[in-house]
């Protein structure tokens with residue numbers, strides 16, 4: 655039994671390390687690992703909502719907020735590393751609004767991250783929600799900065815002493 659457990663653990667570690675290959679990581683002062691993003695999720699949301707005449711941060715009866723509500727869809731935005739959460743939220747928004755759910759997955763590195771989009775797209779076919787992806791192209795980036803003031807790319811960096 656112990657042997658089997660070890661094998662499982664090894665397989666699990668291997669799986670996790672292969673999975674995490676697609677993302678760039680940072681570490682907080684107290685050692686937590688997180689995925690680094692150049693632009694905030696909200697910037698992608700602003701850009702997409704404008705293109706689709708969507709209402710951002712639409713509030714449901716249960717106080718949860720839909721990232722973007724269009725005539726036809728309740729839309730959830732997430733970075734590719736949060737592909738699994740995006741599905742849960744999308745399905746909840748679909749139920750709350752009566753509109754068709756949609757996941758818009760943000761692929762900062764489309765070549766490496768397409769696998770996550772494909773995963774969500776296949777589940778969308780089974781569970782009846784729509785899926786599309788966007789890339790940093792939608793942000794209209796100039797000199798590394800997007801036009802959204804609330805984006806992290808337009809805020810001063812805080813440096814911590816080590």
Ligand SMILES: [Zn+2]
Nearest residue numbers: 693800805807
């Ligand atoms: Zn930005």
